[in-house]
Amino acid sequence: xxxxxxxxxxxxxxxxxxxxxxxxxxxxxxxxxxxxxxxxxxxxxxxxxxxxxxxxxxxxxxxxxxxxxxxxxxxxxxxxxxxxxxxxxxxxxxxxxxxxxxxxxxxxxxxxxxxxxxxxxxxxxxxxxxxxxxxxxxxxxxxxxxxxxxxxxxxxxxxxxxxxxxxxxxxxxxxxxxxxxxxxxxxxxxxxxxxxxxxxxxxxxxxxxxxxxxxxxxxxxxxxxxxxxxxxxxxxxxxxxxxxx
Amino acid sequence: xxxxxxxxxxxxxxxxxxxxxxxxxxxxxxxxxxxxxxxxxxxxxxxxxxxxxxxxxxxxxxxxxxxxxxxxxxxxxxxxxxxxxxxxxxxxxxxxxxxxxxxxxxxxxxxxxxxxxxxxxxxxxxxxxxxxxxxxxxxxxxxxxxxxxxxxxxxxxxxxxxxxxxxxxxxxxxxxxxxxxxxxxxxxxxxxxxxxxxxxxxxxxxxxxxxxxxxxxxxxxxxxxxxxxxxxxxxxxxxxxxxxxxxxxxxxxxxxxxxxxxxxxxxxxxxxxxxxxxxxxxxxxxxxxxxxxxxxxx
Numbered sequence: 001x002x003x004x005x006x007x008x009x010x011x012x013x014x015x016x017x018x019x020x021x022x023x024x025x026x027x028x029x030x031x032x033x034x035x036x037x038x039x040x041x042x043x044x045x046x047x048x049x050x051x052x053x054x055x056x057x058x059x060x061x062x063x064x065x066x067x068x069x070x071x072x073x074x075x076x077x078x079x080x081x082x083x084x085x086x087x088x089x090x091x092x093x094x095x096x097x098x099x100x101x102x103x104x105x106x107x108x109x110x111x112x113x114x115x116x117x118x119x120x121x122x123x124x125x126x127x128x129x130x131x132x133x134x135x136x137x138x139x140x141x142x143x144x145x146x147x148x149x150x151x152x153x154x155x156x157x158x159x160x161x162x163x164x165x166x167x168x169x170x171x172x173x174x175x176x177x178x179x180x181x182x183x184x185x186x187x188x189x190x191x192x193x194x195x196x197x198x199x200x201x202x203x204x205x206x207x208x209x210x211x212x213x214x215x216x217x218x219x220x221x222x223x224x225x226x227x228x229x230x231x232x233x234x235x236x237x238x239x240x241x242x243x244x245x
Numbered sequence: 246x247x248x249x250x251x252x253x254x255x256x257x258x259x260x261x262x263x264x265x266x267x268x269x270x271x272x273x274x275x276x277x278x279x280x281x282x283x284x285x286x287x288x289x290x291x292x293x294x295x296x297x298x299x300x301x302x303x304x305x306x307x308x309x310x311x312x313x314x315x316x317x318x319x320x321x322x323x324x325x326x327x328x329x330x331x332x333x334x335x336x337x338x339x340x341x342x343x344x345x346x347x348x349x350x351x352x353x354x355x356x357x358x359x360x361x362x363x364x365x366x367x368x369x370x371x372x373x374x375x376x377x378x379x380x381x382x383x384x385x386x387x388x389x390x391x392x393x394x395x396x397x398x399x400x401x402x403x404x405x406x407x408x409x410x411x412x413x414x415x416x417x418x419x420x421x422x423x424x425x426x427x428x429x430x431x432x433x434x435x436x437x438x439x440x441x442x443x444x445x446x447x448x449x450x451x452x453x454x455x456x457x458x459x460x461x462x463x464x465x466x467x468x469x470x471x472x473x474x475x476x477x478x479x480x481x482x483x484x485x486x487x488x489x490x491x492x493x494x495x496x497x498x499x500x501x502x503x504x505x506x507x508x509x510x511x512x513x514x515x516x517x518x519x520x521x522x523x524x525x526x527x528x529x530x531x532x533x534x535x536x537x538x539x540x541x542x543x
Binding site for chain 1: 247445456
């Protein structure tokens, strides 16, 4: 059923692309559109920065990609799913193929490191035996193997973000979406988190990082897509952030 | 669904109980109070119905016959009446038996002055009903029979008993319905509070790809557990309190003891236990499912 559904959707999305936006506009009830006729094509295995100042439309883009919002106009395809037509019951299956990391970490404060990561596997009904194998290996990958019993409040900001990354990765997503992942971190922790993102990308996962951290974007020399007041104003391979601030 | 997922979801339901333990305690206490009142009303209604049923058994219709109606003819009528569904039993009182009873009750030593039976035409049938509300219809029927001279009835008692029975049942039903609605409202508030406290966790679950079932089920299980715990407490209290109340009534209102026949606690609990637990679970289910649907868009 799911395979058939995917095949049906893939006809509208080029085979090598995992994210495709065609003429996407998103308007809220009042004011100018948050996104204005955006075309965007991201291929499997790419590392992409989406940059822009506050109000440029970055958060709306993330929420559209998570299918939290639907576009007012245009089409969005993610991993073969037509997000305009996806059925409500298919949304959880779709989201399981995405890993999401937020600026404010969004961890469960009443559970320890291990439980926060295992939680993501329990939700997708992974067998308990596999959870016991997979969670320690992902925690080792993000450098937190020794802290699996720690309470969330005992961790530093960088460690919290690494737990969030471990949780996003534990279900082996095809795409990792990171919304301002270094926004609450000091420069040293920011570099550490971005090094981890690169490593994840080198293992084949498509990484999309939404940020306004100019220094980090310019240092990493990746593809940079810039939004300004809802318009996509530049898209450069090995680009830089042209923010005038 | 995997069995481990099922256990996880049930475990989360239990865990939710302790996460907001004061709110859980408040919900359990209020549901217990409502179900305790329900139990009390149920016990009162059951006992009252028992008393009414006992009283109804003593209510009879007495039928007198014309002068030319023989004992054989009366017995034929008796046999025909016994086939009617509302009739429980019929006693034939011959003229001699009626006179003997009259003498014992009213005349005593003065009865010796009578040489003949003055109640010669007073052979009668005393008809006892299994449903006193059918009395007027039966009386109308009896009065239409050509051999019947007179029908004595205690319509006042009959209509009063059946009316009071209906009134008590209606009032109890009304109070119980109000209590149930209050309980559903309370459990719905508990769930709404739980959802607002765990909004962040629910959002995380949604982003990770949790299904509607996975997000909603722990709230429903939590509410069912509150309903079950909330039903057990009043049952235990009712069990121990019931006998104490009966003992108190017997000791302090001994004049009523001869009138009132209380049901044994086992007979009351027989239906009260499943009814209370079912209502507790029902309150939990209705309160949580409606709230989860309204406030948990996943």
